[in-house]
Amino acid sequence: MSLVDISDLNVTFRDQDVGRHILRGITVAIEEGETFGLLGPSGCGKSTLLRVIAGLNRDWHGSMSLLGEAVAPRRRFTGKLRRQVQMVFQDPYASLHPRHRIGRALREPLVVNGLDNPDKRVTEALAEVGFGPDVASRYPHQLSGGQRQRIAIARALLLRPKLLLLDEPTSALDMSVQAEILNLLVTLKARFGMSFVLVSHDPDVIGHMCDRAARMAEGRIAATFDRPALAAGAAAAR
Amino acid sequence: MADPTLLNVERLSVRFPSDRGPVEVVHGISFAMGAEKLGLVGESGSGKSMTARALIGLVAKPGRVTADRLTLDGVDLAGLSPRQWKHWRGSKIGLVLQDPKFALDPVMSIGRQVEEPLKLHTAAKKAERRERALAMLEAVGLPDPLRAYHSYPHQLSGGMGQRVMLATTLIAEPRLLIADEPTSALDRDLRDQVLDLMLKLVDERQMGLILISHDLDQVARFCDRALVMYRGDIVDRLPASELANSQHPYTKTLWACRPSPATYGTPLPTLDRVRLEAGA
Ligand SMILES: Nc1ncnc2c1ncn2[C@@H]1O[C@H](COP(=O)(O)OP(=O)(O)OP(=O)(O)O)[C@@H](O)[C@H]1O
Ligand SMILES: Nc1ncnc2c1ncn2[C@@H]1O[C@H](COP(=O)(O)OP(=O)(O)OP(=O)(O)O)[C@@H](O)[C@H]1O
Ligand SMILES: [Mg+2]
Ligand SMILES: [Mg+2]
Numbered sequence: 163m164s165l166v167d168i169s170d171l172n173v174t175f176r177d178q179d180v181g182r183h184i185l186r187g188i189t190v191a192i193e194e195g196e197t198f199g200l201l202g203p204s205g206c207g208k209s210t211l212l213r214v215i216a217g218l219n220r221d222w223h224g225s226m227s228l229l230g231e232a233v234a235p236r237r238r239f240t241g242k243l244r245r246q247v248q249m250v251f252q253d254p255y256a257s258l259h260p261r262h263r264i265g266r267a268l269r270e271p272l273v274v275n276g277l278d279n280p281d282k283r284v285t286e287a288l289a290e291v292g293f294g295p296d297v298a299s300r301y302p303h304q305l306s307g308g309q310r311q312r313i314a315i316a317r318a319l320l321l322r323p324k325l326l327l328l329d330e331p332t333s334a335l336d337m338s339v340q341a342e343i344l345n346l347l348v349t350l351k352a353r354f355g356m357s358f359v360l361v362s363h364d365p366d367v368i369g370h371m372c373d374r375a376a377r378m379a380e381g382r383i384a385a386t387f388d389r390p391a392l393a394a395g396a397a398a399a400r
Numbered sequence: 401m402a403d404p405t406l407l408n409v410e411r412l413s414v415r416f417p418s419d420r421g422p423v424e425v426v427h428g429i430s431f432a433m434g435a436e437k438l439g440l441v442g443e444s445g446s447g448k449s450m451t452a453r454a455l456i457g458l459v460a461k462p463g464r465v466t467a468d469r470l471t472l473d474g475v476d477l478a479g480l481s482p483r484q485w486k487h488w489r490g491s492k493i494g495l496v497l498q499d500p501k502f503a504l505d506p507v508m509s510i511g512r513q514v515e516e517p518l519k520l521h522t523a524a525k526k527a528e529r530r531e532r533a534l535a536m537l538e539a540v541g542l543p544d545p546l547r548a549y550h551s552y553p554h555q556l557s558g559g560m561g562q563r564v565m566l567a568t569t570l571i572a573e574p575r576l577l578i579a580d581e582p583t584s585a586l587d588r589d590l591r592d593q594v595l596d597l598m599l600k601l602v603d604e605r606q607m608g609l610i611l612i613s614h615d616l617d618q619v620a621r622f623c624d625r626a627l628v629m630y631r632g633d634i635v636d637r638l639p640a641s642e643l644a645n646s647q648h649p650y651t652k653t654l655w656a657c658r659p660s661p662a663t664y665g666t667p668l669p670t671l672d673r674v675r676l677e678a679g680a
Contacts, residue, residue, distance in 0.1 A: 338671045
């Protein structure tokens with residue numbers, strides 16, 4: 163069985179009293195251990211699809227199973243799914259509470275999920291993304307854009323998810339920090355046996371990271387690429 | 401080089417207090433520019449956004465800005481009162497911020513936010529404001545300007561939010577436009593389209609542009625000159641088209657560590673910070 167199995171997924175938003183059909187019959191399977199890429203023009207529904215897989219957008223139609231469990235629409239994730247599926251958001255401000263210090267933002271999910279040694283885990287997670295422990299006492303606005311994104315990645319990794327959903331994780335980073343973060347993601351993925359779904363508008367990032375990828379257009383999957391196609395530069399073709 | 405009198409910056413520093421004494425995040429940098437396109441690149445946390453904020457009087461307390469000289473069009477920015485800043489910001493200098501969701505007001509419709517600078521800085525009437533706002537939303541490449549006009553920030557995708565930010569800044573036609581990663585959330589086609597629009601306006605109106613970007617290729621293609629920042633200092637200055645040939649170790653790494661389909665399965669080269677900071 164696939165790690166993510168989605169069939170005929172549809173999402174409609176109500177907007178100024180008209181329904182807008184945003185995801186239109188998405189069918190996709192993602193295998194354990196894969197890094198699966200999603201690309202496509204702005205507004206085509208990439209973030210919406212990730213939010214459905216993350217259990218954040220629960221108003222959908224179709225069928226979906228995650229990590230071998232069938233998931234029903236309009237239901238919150240519970241138990242292992244809640245921990246094992248984590249997301250890094252496109253806009254790091256959206257995921258960090260502006261008035262909570264970094265240490266608190268990282269400790270909270272650990273405490274909620276009853277993990278031991280939260281302080282030690284926080285320090286380790288910060289070190290993994292290149293920070294010393296003193297950054298824990300800062301507020302999000304006291305960090306640069308790229309530093310906030312690294313914090314968001316550290317937080318998602320804390321719960322050692324099986325499936326990590328990455329929405330433009332490096333688009334706010336300069337090339338040298340991007341290289342460090344991509345290397346880190348690859349290392350941690352192997353070490354902890356994770357799978358990734360990676361959204362990026364940069365075909366080079368998709369080409370470097372992904373085993374397979376799909377191009378979305380207007381809420382549908384328009385094409386899928388295997389590794390040989392990606393190696394031949396398919397992600398960059400228009 | 402263009403006439404370097406639009407903006408003049410001498411020994412600009414930004415400091416924050418901390419438990420262990422003040423921390424300087426911008427170390428007395430100097431540069432001057434005319435009606436030209438200046439690219440500002442450099443590593444995450446090196447002080448690019450702080451420099452931009454200092455130029456527009458938006459470094460939040462307890463941060464402290466000092467400079468020997470900071471002038472725009474000959475006017476001393478350091479001497480501006482908060483009220484004068486309010487006028488300058490928007491009409492003389494515009495800043496497109498890095499995080500669109502943070503910069504946009506979540507409870508105000510997009511249309512009102514784009515019109516706001518016209519309300520503050522021009523005598524345009526309601527109907528004209530609406531017309532110009534819609535035209536600007538269209539110019540930044542939003543597929544359905546009227547829908548965007550009536551939307552609220554949470555109803556837009558990441559890339560749409562970024563284009564709205566750009567529209568709110570460009571509509572007031574500032575003399576100096578500072579764009580902080582204005583296209584990082586856009587796909588390649590749209591990125592070029594938005595930059596083309598920005599450059600067209602900059603050229604037509606003889607404005608200056610400071611483009612903060614981590615996309616070296618973009619800076620090389622769109623800018624005249626480039627400044628490279630590392631840890632609060634400008635470490636490299638060169639014509640933008642020469643970025644790929646820089647001899648500076650940091651700038652060189654920035655080119656070398658770019659991913660591609662050919663690097664799949666191999667670690668990307670990374671910066672040797674220890675060596676760099678030892679003063680290579
Ligand atoms: N809460 C919402 N209400 C109404 N419309 C929405 C909502 N969220 C998203 N949309 C719309 O759904 C469409 C897809 O948005 P989504 O954020 O998934 O795009 P995306 O592919 O991630 O784009 P980008 O690359 O710009 O981030 C857009 O047209 C957007 O305006
Ligand atoms: N309020 C603050 N207090 C203390 N330090 C701060 C504060 N705000 C920012 N900093 C620090 O100042 C430095 C420069 O930040 P700045 O936002 O200018 O970086 P940047 O070059 O724009 O990086 P990025 O490419 O990641 O956006 C960073 O190391 C940041 O942590
Ligand atoms: Mg998105
Ligand atoms: Mg910045």
